[in-house]
Amino acid sequence: MTLSILILIPILTALLTFFVRKKTKDIATVGSIVLAGFAGYSVTLFNTAERGMQLLEYYTWFTVDSFEVALSLGTDGISYPMILLTALLGVVAVLVSRREIKKDERQYYALLMLLIASIIGVFASLDLIVFFVFWEAVLVLMFLLVLKWGGKERKYAAMKFLVYTGIGSAGLLLVIILLAVFAGTVSLTDTFVLEPWVQYTIFCSLLFAFFIKIPIVPFHTWLPDAHVQAPTAGSILLAGVMLKMGGYGLLRLGLLVVPDMTVVFQTFLFAMGTLTIIYGAWVCLAQHNLKKLIAYSSVNHMGFVLLGIAAGSTLGVTGAVFEMLSHGLIAALLFALAGLVHQKSGTFDIDKLHGLVSVMPRTAWLLTIAALGGLGLPSMTGFIAEFLVLFASFQTFGLWTILPLLGIILTGGYMVRMLSRVVFGKSKAKLSEKKVNIIPFAILTIVIFILGIFPFLILSIITASAFT
Numbered sequence: 001m002t003l004s005i006l007i008l009i010p011i012l013t014a015l016l017t018f019f020v021r022k023k024t025k026d027i028a029t030v031g032s033i034v035l036a037g038f039a040g041y042s043v044t045l046f047n048t049a050e051r052g053m054q055l056l057e058y059y060t061w062f063t064v065d066s067f068e069v070a071l072s073l074g075t076d077g078i079s080y081p082m083i084l085l086t087a088l089l090g091v092v093a094v095l096v097s098r099r100e101i102k103k104d105e106r107q108y109y110a111l112l113m114l115l116i117a118s119i120i121g122v123f124a125s126l127d128l129i130v131f132f133v134f135w136e137a138v139l140v141l142m143f144l145l146v147l148k149w150g151g152k153e154r155k156y157a158a159m160k161f162l163v164y165t166g167i168g169s170a171g172l173l174l175v176i177i178l179l180a181v182f183a184g185t186v187s188l189t190d191t192f193v194l195e196p197w198v199q200y201t202i203f204c205s206l207l208f209a210f211f212i213k214i215p216i217v218p219f220h221t222w223l224p225d226a227h228v229q230a231p232t233a234g235s236i237l238l239a240g241v242m243l244k245m246g247g248y249g250l251l252r253l254g255l256l257v258v259p260d261m262t263v264v265f266q267t268f269l270f271a272m273g274t275l276t277i278i279y280g281a282w283v284c285l286a287q288h289n290l291k292k293l294i295a296y297s298s299v300n301h302m303g304f305v306l307l308g309i310a311a312g313s314t315l316g317v318t319g320a321v322f323e324m325l326s327h328g329l330i331a332a333l334l335f336a337l338a339g340l341v342h343q344k345s346g347t348f349d350i351d352k353l354h355g356l357v358s359v360m361p362r363t364a365w366l367l368t369i370a371a372l373g374g375l376g377l378p379s380m381t382g383f384i385a386e387f388l389v390l391f392a393s394f395q396t397f398g399l400w401t402i403l404p405l406l407g408i409i410l411t412g413g414y415m416v417r418m419l420s421r422v423v424f425g426k427s428k429a430k431l432s433e434k435k436v437n438i439i440p441f442a443i444l445t446i447v448i449f450i451l452g453i454f455p456f457l458i459l460s461i462i463t464a465s466a467f468t
Contacts, residue, residue, distance in 0.1 A: 001057065001073060002042050002045055002055045002057075003057055003073040003083075003120075003124045004057055004073065004106060004379045005034065005036060005038060005076070006039060006042070006083065006108070006120050006124070007117050007120050007121050008117075009031060009034055009035045009111040009117075009317070010031060010032075010035055010090065010114065010116040010117035010120070011113070011114065011117045012026065012031070012238075012468075013028060013030075013031025013032070013034075013035075013113045014109070014110040014111075014112075014113035014114045014117070015110070016031070017031075017106055017109040017110045017113065018106050018107065018109075021070035021106065021248070024105045024106050024109055025094075025098050025105065025109070025295055026096075027109070028094045028097075028109035028112070029091075029094050029095065029468075031094075031113060032090045032091045032093075032095075032113070032116075033091055033297065034114070034347060035087050035090055035266040036087045036088055036089075036090065036091045036258075038087075038194070039083065039084050039087035040084075040087075042055070043107065043394065043461075044082070046080060046461060046464070047464070048215070048460040048461055048463075048464045049464070050280050051114070051351055051464065052076060052447065053075065053076050053079075053126070053189070054075060054076060054464075055073070055074060055075050055170075056072075056073070056074045056424065057071070057072070057073040057074070058070055058071075058105070059071040059072075061127075061130070064309070066266070067180065067184070068186070069127060069129045069130070069186070070125040070127050070130070071130055072127040072130065072187060072188075072189065073124045073125065073126060074124070074126045074189070074465065075123070075124055077321070077461055077462040077463055077464040078248065078252060078317070078462070079123040079124065079248065079252070079460055080461055081284035081321060081324075081325050081458055081462060082123045082241060082244055082324065082328075083120055083123050083124060085240065085241055085279070085324075085325055085329070086116060086119050086120050086123065086240075086241045087116075087329045087425055088447065089236055089237060089240040089328065089332050090113075090116040090237075091440070091443070092235045092236060092332060092336060092440040092443060092444060093112060093116075093233035093237055094109070094112065094233070094234050095284040095437060095439060095441050096233055096236065096339060096340075096435060097112065097231070097232070097233045097437075098437070099343065100232055100233075100339065100343060101118060101149060101168045101231065101233075103149075104148070104149075104327070106424035107148070107448070108145070108148070108149055111141050111144055111145055112145065112233060114137070114141055115138060115141040115142060115145065115237060116237070117135040117303070118134045118138045119134075119138055119142060119237070119241050119242065119245070121133075121134035121137070121167045122134045122135055122138060122245055122248075123245075123248060126188045126189055127186060127187050127188070127312075127326070128175075128179065128185060128186040128188065128253075129176060129186055130314075131177060131330045132172060133174065135169065135172065136169060136333060137142045138164065139162065139165045139169065139241060140162075142161065142163060142226075142234065142242065142350075143158050143162045143192075144228060145230065145231060145233075145234045146158040146161060146229055146230045146231075146234055149153065149231045149234070150229040150230055150231060150234070151228065151229040151230075152229075153225070153228075153229050154229045156225065156229075156258055156369060157225040157226050157228070157229035157230070158226075158229070159286060160221075160222045160225055161222050161225070162225040163222075164212055164219070164221075165212060165213065165222070167212065168208065168210070168211075168213055168219075169209065169466050170209075171205040171208040171209035172205070172206075172209040172210075172249070174201075174205045175205045175206055175209070175253065175257075176203055176339075177310045178198060178201060178205075179192065179202070179257065182194055182195065182198050183283075186250070188253075188256055188257075192257050192258075194257075194258070199260065199261055199440045200261065200371070201257045201259035202257060202258050202261075203254065203258045203264075203265065206249070206253055206254055206258075207250075207265070209246075209249070210244070210247070210249045210250045211245040211272070212246070213242075213243065213245055213246030214243060214246035214247055214250075214254045214302045214305065214306065215243070215246070215302070216272050216273075216276050216302070216303070216306060216413060217272070217275050217279045217299065217303075218300045220246050220280075222297065222386060223295055223390070224295040225241075226238060226257065226292055226295075226324075227295035227298075227335070228237065228289060228291050228292050228294070228295065228348070229296070231339075232335060232336060232338075232339030232340075235291070235295075235335040235338075235339070236331075236335050238415070239294075239295070239298050239327075239328070239331035239332065239335055240328040240329070240331060240332040240369045241328055243302055243327075244305075244324040244327075246302075246433040247302065247305040247306070247309070247320060247324050248324070249378060251309060251320065251321070252308055252315065254309070255317070258468060259265070262309065262310075262312055262429075263312055264293055266310055266396070267310075267374060268314055269306055269307075269309060269310035270307065270393070270397055271397075272306060272309040272399070273303045273304070273305075273306035273309075273404065273408075274303070274307065274403045275303070276299060276302065276303030276306065276405045277298070277300055277301075277303035277304060277404045277407035278303075278403070278407045278410065279299070279300075279306070279370035279414075280296050280297065280298075280300030280301070280302075280303060281297075281410035281411050281413075281414060282301035282409070282410055283299075283409030284296045284297055284300065284410070284411075284414035285410065285413060285414045285417065285444055287350070287414075288349060288350050288351055289344075289348045289350065290338050290342075290348045290349075290350050290353065290418070290422065291335070291338050291348045293333045293350070293414065293418060294331065294335055294338060295372060297331070297334075297411070297414070297415075297434075298327065298331055298409060300410075300411060301323070301327045301331070301374070303404070303407065304315045304319075304320075304327075304329065304385070304389045304404070305323050305324055305327075305389075306320075307320075307389050307390075307393050307404055308320030308323060308388070308389040308392060308393070310393070310396070310397075311389070311392035311393050311395065311396045311397075312396060313392050313395065313396065314463075315388060315391060315392040315393050315395070316389070316392035316393070316396070318388060318392075318462050318463060319385060319387075319388030319389035319391070319392050319457065320389065321462045322384060322385045322388055322458065322459065323385040323386070323388075323389055324456070324459070325385075325451070325458060326373075326381035326382050326384070326385040326448075326451070327349045327382075327385070328380065329373075329378075329381060329444055329447055329448050329450060329451075330370055330373045330374050330382060331374075333366070333369075333373075333441065333444040333448070334367075334370045334371070334374065335443065336365045336440055336441060336444070337363060337366055337370060337441065339424075340363060340441075341353065341356070341360075341363065341367075344360065344431045344433075345431055350418060350421050350422055351421065353421070353422045354421065354422070354425035354426060354427055355423075355424065355425045355426045356422050356423050356427065357423050357424060358426070359431040359435075360426050360431050360433045361428045362433055362436075362438065363433060363436070364422075365439050366441050366445060367419070367422065367423060367443060368419055368423055369445060369448075370445075371415040371418060371419055372415070373448055373452075374411065374415055375408070375411045375415045376411070377410045378452075379449065379452050379453055380448050380449060380452035381448050381451045381452045381455075383452060384451075384452060384453075384455045386408065390404065390405065405451035449451075454464075
């Protein structure tokens, strides 16, 4: 019942926030903390010495002829870290919303908690039809959050997000239909025996669906608009865990359903990952909008996830999962800080945010820490993640790994450029850190350092995988 409870807690919280008219923020806060607490407790139930799926649950949904669809739940070293990350970022998302969201709070927190439940459902589902239901719920709920509580251009950004991700969902739906027809099952606990042409078709459809979601260049253009216009909590969940749905899907379905295709497309995956790393970093150098810069940095870092998958080894998969976890924490911290700066200054314009350290010193130093984490400073999660991915890449592709290394150099360039303009210099704005709740920023910063210094705490879970 562990995974069911993790899904039900935010659903019940959503119902309470919507129907109880008083203390909506407090209900959502308590619900998110209970979720994070139970997720923490569930770590004691996860056996790191056991290979394969754990915490299994099975509830028949419906049966047509001999074809059965079930609420089949389970987790392993690939999905479990993402579930824990979702629960943690759920607390952060609710806490940063308390001062930002002023209108229609009941609807907002209800949608936010349903979004968290749906994301956990994606990571926990072992039946592809249920997986698809949760997947679509995530897209619709995020669309509504941007459309209702986003910035001035929220309608355009929300529609672009819906169109891009909706088209990607068509590729995922095609995969499910092909498996139902040619394998007779859509359960990830079954063995798939498929003709070569079916495997090629499935893998190409997976690439199309998940390249949009990760996102991989050139399918990335929806992301900056969605991030800039989304409320801060929306950006935290979008960068922190929703992008990881694409990387997770490629790992889960690619390695379980058509494992041989990853080797066949290995060079292509390496090339696309490298292109995404370099292009994302290069575009960051030209950004003047703080939130858009962080959005493009997500494109840059998600390229490392694809690079780890392309390596086709245990080390590569481990590095890809750790990169998703690391980027989820660091990007969430960056977006949370960007939202705070915008609340205080009314702008994301980097050129107007000089001298933050003199007027908002705690915020400035946290922003510096997050930026250093993003460029892979040792003692933080980014260093471990990128080291594992590049090591695995070098084992597989040799000196070609020098190409994605250029992306790290460019990352240092855009992060230093951003810090020099935003943090240092003489401030012209009258800003203050009064009444700032430091707790969500402290939570993320502490976890980034803990997992950066003691990576074995999470690596022991990741390596308890079905694919090692």
